[in-house]
Amino acid sequence: MHDIRLIRENPDAFDTALAKRGLAPAAAELVSLDERRRALITEAQIGQARRNEVSKAIGAAKAQKDDATASALMAEVAALKERLPAIEAEEKDVAVKLKAALEIIPNLPADDVPGGAGEEDNVEVARWGTPRAFDFTPREHADLAPALGMDFETGARLSGARFTFLRGDMARLHRALGQFMLDVQTREHGYEECNPPVLVRDEAMYGTDKLPKFAEDSFRTTDDRFLIPTSEVSLTASVMGELLDESALPLRLTALTLCFRSEAGAAGRDTRGFIRQHQFEKCELVSVVRPEDSEAEHERMTRAAGTILERLDLPYRKLLLCTGDMGFGARKTYDLEVWLPGQGAFREISSCSNTGAFQARRMNTRYRVAAEKTTEFVHTLNGSGLAVGRTLVAVIENYQNADGSVTVPNALLPYMGGIHRLEPRR
Structure with a gap:
């Protein structure tokens, strides 16, 4: 606002x-x-x-x-x-x-955000890792994963398009990724683990700029609650209407939750595979900070998200989004895109945004400025640390073997109960 x-x-x-x-x-x-x-x-x-x-x-x-x-x-x-x-x-x-x-007017871009009409005008600012050289032609996860327990047919039969049923070691690898993300973000980056509701009222959606503009992109229940599109909504709105002490800032919150999106604006995009689902899990990062700290916090948050990819040895690049590709509530956004050898392309896996005071005004969330004995709107930031399903896709494609198996990354072995490799189901 x-x-x-x-x-x-x-x-x-x-x-x-x-x-x-x-x-x-x-x-x-x-x-x-x-x-x-x-x-x-x-x-x-x-x-x-x-x-x-x-x-x-x-x-x-x-x-x-x-x-x-x-x-x-x-x-x-x-x-x-x-x-x-x-x-x-x-x-x-x-x-x-x-x-x-x-x-309905989007946030104003920061001065250093490049102008542009769409994703083709985004600016690459960094790149990490070297794509693996395969001695065979790598396959896309949608072709490789069904034999490993990624059951698209049962998911579609139960719930329709863009739903997937994970089985066996594939389900365990998915769970391992989420637990690994939470552990890194809480133990190393100082985020407080939360377990928030995934059903919220209009006020929480409005305060985090999801209403009224994006109502059609979300699922609504018969008792007029919304299924969260991201736990950014629950975590950020946890301070809705509050007057915080300056000493309590920064607040850094994280949660691993189910997320739900109608994908109303994505008709025809990523219809194959596990990249764009109606139901998915995400490890979300949210920060509530003083205005003067938000730029540094943005860099810190993006770094926290990138750490996950580096621990998994997944090559990625960091993009500064242009004005035409930036989200409604953001004043500045970095996207992290992971390399998918099966597609031969970088694909978005995290988006980290500084919203400034845009959400805080909608939520009426302030803090006491101790030195001046006044109050001021906080700044809020949010990012994926990471999207679990898309990370699973990246692991499958980057760690695939010629025989159709997938090697478990070393960072995930402590979570896999002795499983080192996902083998095709017989």
């Missing part, structure tokens, strides 16, 4: 930032609505004060038996009594329109 006061004070800068996002100017319309709202508030306050003043004057006129004056004043009170509700109703209507206009 944007601060209308800042838009009012810097309309040109706001429109310039929107233009970088490829959006039309909006400041004039927003400021006009705000001016009308404030004018109505002032009119209501003046009218209420006048009503109180006239009411007292009526008593004085009657005490002096000045019936003409009393009658005139009573007529004025009656007119005010009729007018004030109309003013208040119009003010509420304008306020609703202003809020509705503000809440």
Whole structure:
């Protein structure tokens, strides 16, 4: 959510930032609505004060038996009594329109975010690892994994497209990845492990900028709760409406949860395999920090996500997203893309975003600035550390063998109960 006061004070800068996002100017319309709202508030306050003043004057006129004056004043009170509700109703209507206009405008990009129309304009800033040289033609996971326990047919029969049933050692490898991620993020990077609800109310979705714009991308229950698209929603909203002590910051939270997405905007994309599912698991990272710390925290969070790939010896690259490919609530985003030899391409496996105060304004989450005895909105950040299913895909493709087996990465052996290799099921 944007601060209308800042838009009012810097309309040109706001429109310039929107233009970088490829959006039309909006400041004039927003400021006009705000001016009308404030004018109505002032009119209501003046009218209420006048009503109180006239009411007292009526008593004085009657005490002096000045019936003409009393009658005139009573007529004025009656007119005010009729007018004030109309003013208040119009003010509420304008306020609703202003809020509705503000809440669908994406976050403004940071100064160092490159302009661009889409993913082709993202900027590669780093690369780690060397892709493995195979002495055979590597296969895509969708062709290799079914014999290892990745059962697409049963998943589809039970639930439809984009659902998968994992069996045996494949299910164990998936579980091992999630546990490994949690252990690294909690023991080495200082994130507090959480086990949050995966069903949330509208307020949590709205506060984390998933509503109203992305309602169709989420699953809603019959009792009007949402299945979380990511535990970013639950973790970030855990501080919704709070006034935090500065000494409590930074807050660093992590959770391994189920996530649910309708993939409404991904029709026809990644229809084969395990990359784009309606139900998946993800180890999420969330930070709540002081504004002056958010840029450094963004780098730290992205590094924490990259550590998982490095421990698994999976080559990847780090991209700075351009304005045209950046998410609605982000002011700056890094994507990590892992190398998939079966596809011969890098594919997204983590997205780490700094939202600034955008979510905090929607959630009304502040902290006490100790030195100044004032309050200020916190900054929130979120990232995948990592998406478990996509990491499983990367392990399968990078650690595959010519005989159709998959070697378990050394980092996961402590979690696999003596299993060193996934063998094709007979």
